[in-house]
Amino acid sequence: MRHFLLNEEKQMRVHIRLFKFLILFLILSGSISLRAQEEPKGAFIMTVTGKVDLENLGSILPHEHVTTDFLGAEIAPQPRYSRDVAITAILPHLKNLKKIGYSLFFECTPNYIGRDVKLLKALSELSGLKIVTNTGYYAAVNKKFLPKHAYTESSETLAERWEKEWQEGIEGTGIRPGFIKLGVGKGPLDAIEEKLLNAAILLHKKSGLQMAMHTGDGEAALSEYQIIMKAGVDAENMIWVHAQNGKDEERLALAKKGVWISLDGVSSEKIDSYINMIRILKENQLLSRLLISHDNGWSVEDENGTINLIPFDRGKNVPYQTIHEVLLPRLQKLGFTKVEIDLITTENPIKAYSLKP
Numbered sequence: 001m002r003h004f005l006l007n008e009e010k011q012m013r014v015h016i017r018l019f020k021f022l023i024l025f026l027i028l029s030g031s032i033s034l035r036a037q038e039e040p041k042g043a044f045i046m047t048v049t050g051k052v053d054l055e056n057l058g059s060i061l062p063h064e065h066v067t068t069d070f071l072g073a074e075i076a077p078q079p080r081y082s083r084d085v086a087i088t089a090i091l092p093h094l095k096n097l098k099k100i101g102y103s104l105f106f107e108c109t110p111n112y113i114g115r116d117v118k119l120l121k122a123l124s125e126l127s128g129l130k131i132v133t134n135t136g137y138y139a140a141v142n143k144k145f146l147p148k149h150a151y152t153e154s155s156e157t158l159a160e161r162w163e164k165e166w167q168e169g170i171e172g173t174g175i176r177p178g179f180i181k182l183g184v185g186k187g188p189l190d191a192i193e194e195k196l197l198n199a200a201i202l203l204h205k206k207s208g209l210q211m212a213m214h215t216g217d218g219e220a221a222l223s224e225y226q227i228i229m230k231a232g233v234d235a236e237n238m239i240w241v242h243a244q245n246g247k248d249e250e251r252l253a254l255a256k257k258g259v260w261i262s263l264d265g266v267s268s269e270k271i272d273s274y275i276n277m278i279r280i281l282k283e284n285q286l287l288s289r290l291l292i293s294h295d296n297g298w299s300v301e302d303e304n305g306t307i308n309l310i311p312f313d314r315g316k317n318v319p320y321q322t323i324h325e326v327l328l329p330r331l332q333k334l335g336f337t338k339v340e341i342d343l344i345t346t347e348n349p350i351k352a353y354s355l356k357p
């Protein structure tokens with residue numbers, strides 16, 4: 001009997017030892033993590049506070065701004081405002097977004113027009129709203145926002161600069177961009193615009209980062225699409241930002257190819273024209289290509305020697321509110337279902353911007 005018990009005890013000890021080994025092996029192999037906060041294993045969105053997975057995201061705004069400085073590239077050290085003043089002005093609006101069900105916000109101000117990732121991170125931590133920033137350059141408005149090196153460097157070198165931001169973070173902050181943002185004017189792309197798009201394509205191929213392009217008109221959008229096709233990149237990787245500047249037939253043609261149609265600048269004054277554009281996409285079964293945003297934000301203005309932050313439309317609309325308060329109720333009245341509203345406000349932005357592991 002005693003002999004039997006001893007054997008059983010020995011067996012038990014062997015089992016415990018094996019179990020300990022198994023746990024150690026799982027920890028070392030990475031199957032079990034000791035960290036409380038695990039990074040997402042599947043598709044994700046890269047925010048200024050790190051990767052977030054795609055589960056349980058609420059409504060999303062795919063094209064907004066916080067602060068934008070229209071002074072021009074490489075003229076004055078940035079930012080020209082005090083971050084505390086900016087936080088006081090902007091934080092209540094982000095907290096309100098969180099309260100009405102928004103979880104995530106794409107901040108589309110590129111480098112050299114006032115991108116301020118430290119401010120974005122502070123605002124994100126204080127409001128609980130996730131914010132995504134970008135890499136890339138903006139060539140619209142007569143190249144006013146391009147640094148000198150954008151003229152002299154090759155698309156490969158420019159892509160390397162942006163890739164460094166993606167790999168290591170922006171300007172030593174460790175904050176990584178979640179998409180590529182470009183800006184082009186009207187008509188077919190000129191040589192510089194095409195070079196910047198080629199740089200974006202190079203980085204897209206390496207990183208999967210989506211290409212969102214502020215685009216002057218439908219002709220410019222078609223030109224971007226053709227360059228992307230020639231490079232062998234799928235149309236779903238192109239986001240036509242400010243597609244409201246094009247015509248219905250141009251939007252439908254590119255949406256049918258798979259391009260994302262981003263109608264930004266929703267405001268109460270122009271609400272009927274936005275409803276019309278959305279209705280036409282719906283009639284053509286293309287709601288699955290639609291993104292909507294306000295394109296709101298604050299402009300950094302020097303007013304008699306004082307730097308002030310002025311809302312883009314000088315306060316005509318409360319920033320970031322019109323879609324929730326005016327547009328969506330109008331769409332519901334027109335018979336848009338909850339499924340269609342969720343598609344526009346949540347599913348489409350996730351599909352447009354999510355990254356594969």
Ligand SMILES: [Zn+2]
Nearest residue numbers: 063065108295
């Ligand atoms: Zn914008």
